[in-house]
Amino acid sequence: MTNCEWREKIGLYVDGELEPREEQAFAGHLQSCAECSAAVLEQQALKKAVRVAGKRFTAPPELYASVHRQMQPKKSTGLWLKASALAASAVLLAMVAFAWISRPSASNATVGQLIDQHVIMLASVNPVDVVSTDKHVVKPWFQGKLPFTFNPPELAKDSPFTLLGGKLVYAQHAPGAELVYQVRQHKISIFIFQSRDVHGDPAAGNQTFVVNGWQQGGLQYYIVTDASREDADRLRELLQDANR
Amino acid sequence: MAAAVVSRGNVSGLENKDFEKLAIPLLDGLYNFARWLCGDPDEARDLVQETFLKSLKGFSSFRQGTNFRAWMFRILRNTFLTSRTGLERRNTQQEDEEGFEESSVSQETPEIALIRRANTELVQSAIAQLAPAFQEVILLADLEEMKYQEIAEALDIPIGTVMSRLARARKQVREHIVLTLGGRRTVGVK
Numbered sequence: 001m002t003n004c005e006w007r008e009k010i011g012l013y014v015d016g017e018l019e020p021r022e023e024q025a026f027a028g029h030l031q032s033c034a035e036c037s038a039a040v041l042e043q044q045a046l047k048k049a050v051r052v053a054g055k056r057f058t059a060p061p062e063l064y065a066s067v068h069r070q071m072q073p074k075k076s077t078g079l080w081l082k083a084s085a086l087a088a089s090a091v092l093l094a095m096v097a098f099a100w101i102s103r104p105s106a107s108n109a110t111v112g113q114l115i116d117q118h119v120i121m122l123a124s125v126n127p128v129d130v131v132s133t134d135k136h137v138v139k140p141w142f143q144g145k146l147p148f149t150f151n152p153p154e155l156a157k158d159s160p161f162t163l164l165g166g167k168l169v170y171a172q173h174a175p176g177a178e179l180v181y182q183v184r185q186h187k188i189s190i191f192i193f194q195s196r197d198v199h200g201d202p203a204a205g206n207q208t209f210v211v212n213g214w215q216q217g218g219l220q221y222y223i224v225t226d227a228s229r230e231d232a233d234r235l236r237e238l239l240q241d242a243n244r
Numbered sequence: 245m246a247a248a249v250v251s252r253g254n255v256s257g258l259e260n261k262d263f264e265k266l267a268i269p270l271l272d273g274l275y276n277f278a279r280w281l282c283g284d285p286d287e288a289r290d291l292v293q294e295t296f297l298k299s300l301k302g303f304s305s306f307r308q309g310t311n312f313r314a315w316m317f318r319i320l321r322n323t324f325l326t327s328r329t330g331l332e333r334r335n336t337q338q339e340d341e342e343g344f345e346e347s348s349v350s351q352e353t354p355e356i357a358l359i360r361r362a363n364t365e366l367v368q369s370a371i372a373q374l375a376p377a378f379q380e381v382i383l384l385a386d387l388e389e390m391k392y393q394e395i396a397e398a399l400d401i402p403i404g405t406v407m408s409r410l411a412r413a414r415k416q417v418r419e420h421i422v423l424t425l426g427g428r429r430t431v432g433v434k
Contacts, residue, residue, distance in 0.1 A: 011407065011410065011411055011414075012407075015385060015391075015410075016391075017391065017392055035381070038356065041356050041360060042355055042356045042418075043414070044360040045360050046359050046414055046417060046418055047385075047386045047414075049359055049360075049362055049367045049417075049421075050367060050371065050382055050383075050386040050387065050414075050417060051386045052364060052367070053364045053365075053367035053368045053371060053386050054280070054367075054368075054371060054382075054386060054387035055276060055371075055385050056275070056276065056279065056280070056389060057275060057276045057279035057280075057288070058272060058276070058369055059272045059274075059275035059276075059287075059292070060269050060285075060289070063271070063275060063289050063292060063293070064268075064271060066293060067268075067271060067292065067293060067296045068264075068268075070293065070296055070297055070300065071263070071296070071300060080305050147381070193359050197348075
């Protein structure tokens with residue numbers, strides 16, 4: 001045991017809780033006090049050991065998905081109640097219009113599944129099955145796995161988008177492709193299915209993710225991302241051009 | 245083609261979409277903390293979900309400038325304490341905090357080598373054996389790297405109690421490691 005007057009500060013020093021001037025003085029003291037130096041080294045080693053061992057559990061992907069679902073607007077009616085009668089009427093009218101022009105709840109469920117798939121990808125340590133930034137590697141990987149083909153866009157060198165890879169996914173019991181792109185700190189999922197297999201209303205997205213959908217050449221495409229709508233639109237245009 | 249980007253109500257200057265941006269990055273840490281508290285994956289999952297529900301509902305009472313992470317951990321911990329497991333643990337594992345002097349210091353360097361030799365399982369076993377009050381403090385300090393003030397807010401205890409519990413927790417972890425790897429030799433704490 002050390003009787004040094006600084007010994008009460010050892011824990012504070014190791015935890016970075018000393019004021020800058022005091023920390024500097026303590027660091028200077030360590031140069032001349034073997035006891036305090038040993039104690040600091042020990043506390044640091046212990047702190048590191050606890051940090052490594054304490055990180056024992058990782059949240060499962062389905063927890064990410066279910067927590068995300070909890071935060072969807074339909075779960076929180078209290079805030080909507082505060083809207084004015086006029087706004088409520090407008091929302092109601094819009095909902096009725098959407099319900100009328102789009103498919104029923106099964107299509108919304110499809111978009112929900114794709115959002116879940118995107119969230120699971122975000123949370124996964126292995127987000128894609130084929131890892132490559134080269135579309136000439138990713139596209140052939142899907143051959144034999146899907147009953148259709150598609151063209152990932154050729155990305156310019158200065159493009160903000162980077163292809164990360166792809167994986168096989170299922171929606172409404174039909175196989176499809178998920179291409180994963182990165183734009184700055186955001187990831188974008190492109191889902192591609194045969195049009196006759198999968199239907200989903202992109203407007204069934206939520207407040208967090210941009211959901212974009214279109215049909216082209218007999219295929220149904222969806223974009224799901226937390227990147228901006230502009231980024232989603234730019235990538236959509238690249239894909240549309242590549243598949244004309 | 246259609247796009248959907250919906251935003252919800254504005255609450256105290258923060259929108260609920262802000263909640264998701266703030267809260268999702270904490271999910272892994274909250275789940276890990278919940279697993280340590282509950283010891284059961286299903287219970288931990290329920291606890292985290294309930295925490296998110298409560299915090300989303302209570303987001304209107306969250307004031308900008310206060311510590312969001314400490315607020316979330318506080319909700320999780322309070323939710324846990326009112327659960328059956330939490331009540332049981334609280335009732336059965338209280339430990340006396342009196343009479344403990346901070347800074348258990350050793351001048352013997354072999355203990356440092358022992359701590360460095362300790363494998364993850366041994367340290368996990370040491371953490372698992374801590375009383376809940378010590379376990380939560382050491383996890384928040386060393387794993388979540390919270391400042392003492394943050395921990396005090398998350399656990400609703402004074403900073404002095406944070407410091408004494410942390411020192412006590414570290415002493416017990418250290419003793420567990422040294423006694424396990426070094427046999428029954430003197431541990432070298434005061």
